[in-house]
Amino acid sequence: MATLQEKVEKRIREGREFVSCWEFDEQDFEGYLTDQEQKLPQPALSKAPMTDKGMDLPKDFSELSIDNDFLHVINSRESHRVYTGEAMSLTELSYLLWCTQGVKEIRGKSYATLRTVPCGGARHEFECYFAVRNVEGLEPGLYHYLPMHHQCEFLGVVDDLDDWVSRSLCGQRWAATANVVFYYSAVFYRAEWRYGISSHRVLLIDSGHITENMYLAATSIGLGGCAIGAVDGKTVDAALGLDGIEEASFYAMPVGKVTAKDKAKEKAFYVFVEEQGL
Secondary structure (H helix, E strand, O other), rough: OOOOHHHHHHHHOOOOOOHOOOHHHHHHHHOOOOOOOOOOOHHHHHHHOOOOOEEEEEOOOOOOOOOOOOHHHHHHEOOOOOOOOOOOHHHHHHHHHHHHHHHHHHHEEOOOEEOOOOOHHHHEEEEEEEEEEOEEOOOOOOEEEEEOOOOOEEOOOOOOOOHHHHHHOOOOOHHHHHOOEEEEEHHHHHHHHHHHHHHHHHHHHHHHHHHHHHHHHHHHHOOOEEEEOOOOHHHHHHHOOOOOOEEEEEEEEEEEEHHHHHHHHHHHHHHHHHHHHH
């Protein structure tokens, strides 16, 4: 029986092979064709509504004070984990959703969506869900973004939402003070149809484009957030009705109102953490 150290070393080696593209011997898969190459029907470009509780989101962002100085936005972008508690407007939320998953164009006969973020093969295998804590005009609870029509749908309330958010992010209680927590799932076959056994590495690369757009979009309107990889998939999948096999959650990003004063508090907190060796 393998020792704990041997198990750890094996897992690390497998992770390195996964990233370096040497996770399989090409000769072992000679003759392999992806489902796209076999001309099998492609999967849907986005998930169908899960309820009949969809609502249109604002598309006019002229009321927002958007920082159009790109270099200033880049230089101002930081991770924020302290929030003011002030309400976020529905237009601000709509802007964030549009900038990270909005559909700009549909190519061919529903062959692909061109969105506000890049994605390998324009597969856009992600679904965006979000937990609303403090957004004007929205009831606190869980929602699903419908990118094809720039809508969102209400999925339902959660008992003790703040506690659920903390548990869903492996005990990171600070996240439960954000206005909105975005959760991203992967609908695996959307990527697998085209890229087959190579799709999962590409999928993880593509997910970073989403949260970087979120960082920049949030910064451009005076908001802040912090991307999180420590997601308790079982907790999130159960609440969203995902099976964890065909579709699974894996990434999250809380976003909220921030001020320079709150950023100073956050820096002081991390000085304390470093001093205490936590």
